Amino acid sequence: MTGDFSEDDKIKCLLWCNRHCCLCGKACGTNIEIAHIIPKGKDESGDIDNAIPLCFDCHSEIGRYNEKHPKGNKYRPRELKARREQIYEEYTRHLVPPIWFDITQDLPNGQQRHLPDVGLNINHRGDSLPVKVSVGVQVFLGDKDLGIVKTSQYTDERLWNLNPRFGVRGHFSVPDEVVESNEHLELKVKVTVIDQYERKHQLLPLGWVHMRNRNSWYLEPCGNDT
């Protein structure tokens, strides 16, 4: 039926909250339900993003608000999701190691890459627990958004394995028009870490601006957020 959560998604939700209610925070054991934030039957109501693990009391509480006779303040979907994320975060953050990443033209042998070829290094700086990461690089030239780099490795679907204390040296090509141009060139790098319970943790995007005369990049930490 439209709106049912899959067994697989239910298990993920229970792991991510460690069987704690996402509203009152209490440890529930088996007395927990996977509730719908937006009621069943609507489009996408069966998505994992619409699921919230709740104790029985809180489950009855979220549906109780009457629009016609408003008393108190109802839980709106955005608030429910934000509270759920807080609980998920509390019980999964130990699974996320420090991750370091960088855009560079330098090669380990002392040589340099040249545009359109660009290097991306990413390192797991923790001591335990492997993770998977996905990497997306978006190219901006002047005021033009040239989109996400079209290399199969640099998409949301492609997951890289990162073991503890392990690093990957990747590289990709920017569009050819970038090489000829003298306009401001900026790359925005988005890294998502996927923990052992398959929860996605999105790191904040960082920008790198190209210095053409030095074939090098500087970090732009407040890059635009498109």
Ligand SMILES: [Zn+2]
């Ligand atoms: Zn509760």
